Amino acid sequence: MSGGSNGAGMRYMIGMLAVVVIFATSIIVTVALPIGQMYTMIKPTAQGAYISAQLPKDQGWVASDPLNTGTAGAHLVNGYGGPTSNIGYGKVVFLREGCFYCHTMMVEETKDWYDWGAPEPAGWWYKGRPNVNANERTGPDLQHVGTRLPSKTYLIQHERYPRRVVEADGATNHWMSVMPDFYWLSNNDLNAVVDFLRAMK
């Protein structure tokens, strides 16, 4: 501590200490309390229980899955094209392609229900991670897409060439969708992402 007198050095230390104390208080109020509440009080809904059973391991890039293959829980999710369920891998594709930037998966507690179905209690997302929810809604909400659009054929066609599938309306049909084509996705990927969407009930 050359230069500044000891008094000023003390002030620096005390100031930084005050920052730490105030910030720690804020973390208790805005992280510890609400997170504790969320972890202890939220019970899974039927859908939440179903999905979290399908995605037993956190999907997407996690320490145990460094190549982002979505196979972290492969023994349960059963890989792609397997007999039971694709939806774990489908979620990985959904993340990898950045679908979530335009499609929320959270019906808002507003007039949203009219178009996108009922807003769900927190238990719907039970143990989901990451919870695939950005904030922009450039495209429709997908929380209940499996109920709204149950047809697998439609969804596959739509994911490949969305701008040709969305209901045409005469001259303006060219602008009926801003969703880009994903025709280069492999069949496995397409199947998986569609299974994932169909599970979103």
Added chain:
Amino acid sequence: MSANAASLPRDLKPGTAAKLAFFSAIVWFCIGTIYGGLARIKMAYPDFLAGVPWLTFGVLRPSHVDTVILGWITMAFAAAIYYMTPALCNTRLWNEKLAVASIWLWNLGLVVMNATFAGGIMTGIKYHEWTWPIDMYIMFFIMVPLALNCWMTILHRKTKGIYISLWFFAACILMIAVVFVLGSDDMGWNGIASAYMTWWYAHNVLGLWITPVSAAIAYYTIPKVTGNPLYSHRIGHIHFWSIVGFYSTPGAHHLMAAPIPEWLKSFASVSGVLILIPALAFVTNVLLTMEGKWHLFVENPAIQWTLTGVLFAIPLNVQGAFQQTRAINWYIHGTNWIVAHAHMALLGFSTFVEVGAVYYALPRLLGKPLFSVALARWHYWMTAIGFMGFWTALTASGLIEAAAKATNWSFSGMLIAEHPYMVAAVLFGWMIVVGQWLFLYNMIRTATAPVTVPEGRKAVATAAAG
């Protein structure tokens, strides 16, 4: 300390790190806005570059956002910290070599980050798309060196007091490190807690890093260029402590329509209004410091940019405080209105302040006059007009989206209605993009210009060189 400095003859020239960081930041600024520009074109013409897997919107968007935040804004912050901390402490940077190494590693890390995005390797967490190895990389190669250099330089200062900017630098680096750890995917937050922590983190990146450090930079640039002392240190301290006290609290205002605890939403919407206190304290303090020197607003590029940024902070914060109340938020949430607010924040406010710092510091670091003031003016007007057009177009399309949402209008009808505004956003957006190329060119020419020494100072220069 002086003995210490003398015993380091092989240490780099003071200012090396700041210079390198300023230049790297400008390059990333150009790259990052090109990503944004391409994404914008896709919003208006979805067939543009369709079918190229590594150029889909889902890749361009995180590349854009993370490159402008980590490569431009944060690196410009580092440059400013490396330049201003020693200047304010009247000493040299604690470890110039560490700083230079960190900036090179930082550049490498940004390349790797964008490459992983192109390959679809992302966490799916907004503003934190990079994966855990990059988390570690950022922590140890970027944050720790920056923190060490900042704190140690302050501890070794040769001045008595600590100027307000230094309080911001020192405290914000500490807080952002904590935010970074708590918000990372490695914490394993799940369920609705994962959504909440995403926004707790993202909000604090804005509130405990981007906003206060930009302000700290303005607190340096404005008094330096005008020669006026800061209007009030007391207001500065109100600003500082209210940032520390309130700004970290309203993270939940990004999730007002989500099933998180009700008390948390109410708390956020009240404490969010409190962040008008630091915002207004800051604006007041800076504008009053300009007393008697307003002519510099049109004469001096550094002041022109910094003040414009400070002035944009007024509508930005007023808009923020209103849009987080439940009465308004349900209407505009999830629409382009928010994207417009985000650009008012990071482009209109923060970026303008940092560009001001570049115009102030870089010619001084290089020891040369700015290559072209005319180019600087073109840069200013292209960015300012481009931004205002961009903001207006996005806000208008956001209002269309909001009306569609509130009246259950058809989604495709809404897309048709907002299309003209999406085209306008492309045009104004590219004005901003091209403006930054002028910026880079101007700075490269400034750096490479031969040194011209005025007659009278030749002797001094030769003596110094010899």
